[in-house]
Amino acid sequence: MIDALGSRALVRKPSRRVALALLWFPAVAPLVDRLGRWLRRPRAARAVEAVTGTALGALGAVLLLGPLTA
Incomplete structure (x- = not known):
């Protein structure tokens, strides 16, 4: 089985997917907050x-x- 990005590794090892999410979401949250504040101007x-x-x-x-x- 291949995920949407074509990667078999993330499908075989759910722990990698969880680790990626735990790294990705906190990194994106401040950027979204900053963009939201900018768009409110x-x-x-x-x-x-x-x-x-x-x-x-x-x-x-x-x-x-x-x-x-x-």
């Missing part, structure tokens, strides 16, 4: 809103104009 929130709004507007334009140009 008004300037960052506006930037995220602008990027997602532009992307959704572009997707809408492509969907609208697709049948017209085909």
Whole structure:
């Protein structure tokens, strides 16, 4: 059996998977906390809103104009 990453070692030895999780999650938690604090700033929130709004507007334009140009 091979896991999603193609590694047989993590499937054969569950203790390795547990050890990896015990190392990985505490390392990621402070990064997620820092990212969350950054995203709560008004300037960052506006930037995220602008990027997602532009992307959704572009997707809408492509969907609208697709049948017209085909």
